[in-house]
Amino acid sequence: MTTREEQITDAFVELADCLVEDFEVTDLLHRLIDHALQLLDADAAGIMLADAAGVLQVVASxxxxxxxxxxxxxxxxxxxxxxCYRTGEPVTPGSREEMRAWWPTFAPAVEALGYSSAQAVPMRLRDEVIGALNIFRTAEGALDARDLKLARALADVATVSLVADRTITARQLLADQLQRALTSRVVLEQAKGMLAERSGIGVDEAFTAMRDHARRSGRGLRDVAADVVARRGTIPS
Structure with missing residues (x-):
C-alpha cells in the first residue's frame, strides 16, 4: 500500500518534472488540484492566477x-x-462564524454548496504573488499546521514550474502561461459540455473521463479536449 510519505514524494516529483520537461500549463494546474485533494484534508479546490494587469482569473477547479x-x-x-493574493499570506478562518464575519456575501455561497470552510494559500515566487490555491472543506475550521505547510509547499513548487524559464522574465512568462491557461479553459468547457451531451453524463464526469484518458495516453488535457470539440476519436466514459 502506498504510504502518505510516498504520495507526497510522488506529488513533488510530478510537479517538479515540469521544470525540466515541456509541459501543458493546464495539466500542471489540475495536477496541483488533484494532489491537494489527495494529500490535504480538503474536499474541493480551485486556482486563480493574476493576469498582466494584476487582475485575478479563475484558471482551474x-x-x-x-x-x-x-x-x-x-x-x-x-x-x-x-x-490571499492581496496579502501574500495564507487565509484560514478558524470557524464558520469567522468565515461569515470576514465574507458576509461569499460565505453563504460556500455553505450553500455544503462546505463549512474556505481558505487559500498563495502561489508565490519570492516576493511576487502570482495567484492563490483555494481549498474548500466540509469540515469546519482551518487546515491543521501540517496540512497548511504542505499546501504551501505544493503551491510553491507549482509556481516555480510556471515561471521556470530563465530566457525571459517571470512576469512575461506568467502572462503567456496565464493566456494559455485561459484559452485551454475555454476549450475544456466546450469539450466537457459536448462529451456530456454525447455520452449522457454530467459535466464533471466528462471532465474526469478526459483527464483520465489524457493521462493514460500520455497526452495533454488541452489536446484531448480539442479532439472532443473536433469530434476526433472517442473518449471512454
Missing amino acids: NSHAVEALELFELQADAGPCVE
Missing part, C-alpha cells in the same frame, strides 16, 4: 460548481483567494 463559486468570489471581490 475540480468541479463545475467550484468554478462557479470562484467566479462569484471574484464578482463579490471578497473571499480567501482574493484576500
Whole structure:
C-alpha cells in the first residue's frame, strides 16, 4: 500500500518534472488540484492566477460548481483567494462564524454548496504573488499546521514550474502561461459540455473521463479536449 510519505514524494516529483520537461500549463494546474485533494484534508479546490494587469482569473477547479463559486468570489471581490493574493499570506478562518464575519456575501455561497470552510494559500515566487490555491472543506475550521505547510509547499513548487524559464522574465512568462491557461479553459468547457451531451453524463464526469484518458495516453488535457470539440476519436466514459 502506498504510504502518505510516498504520495507526497510522488506529488513533488510530478510537479517538479515540469521544470525540466515541456509541459501543458493546464495539466500542471489540475495536477496541483488533484494532489491537494489527495494529500490535504480538503474536499474541493480551485486556482486563480493574476493576469498582466494584476487582475485575478479563475484558471482551474475540480468541479463545475467550484468554478462557479470562484467566479462569484471574484464578482463579490471578497473571499480567501482574493484576500490571499492581496496579502501574500495564507487565509484560514478558524470557524464558520469567522468565515461569515470576514465574507458576509461569499460565505453563504460556500455553505450553500455544503462546505463549512474556505481558505487559500498563495502561489508565490519570492516576493511576487502570482495567484492563490483555494481549498474548500466540509469540515469546519482551518487546515491543521501540517496540512497548511504542505499546501504551501505544493503551491510553491507549482509556481516555480510556471515561471521556470530563465530566457525571459517571470512576469512575461506568467502572462503567456496565464493566456494559455485561459484559452485551454475555454476549450475544456466546450469539450466537457459536448462529451456530456454525447455520452449522457454530467459535466464533471466528462471532465474526469478526459483527464483520465489524457493521462493514460500520455497526452495533454488541452489536446484531448480539442479532439472532443473536433469530434476526433472517442473518449471512454
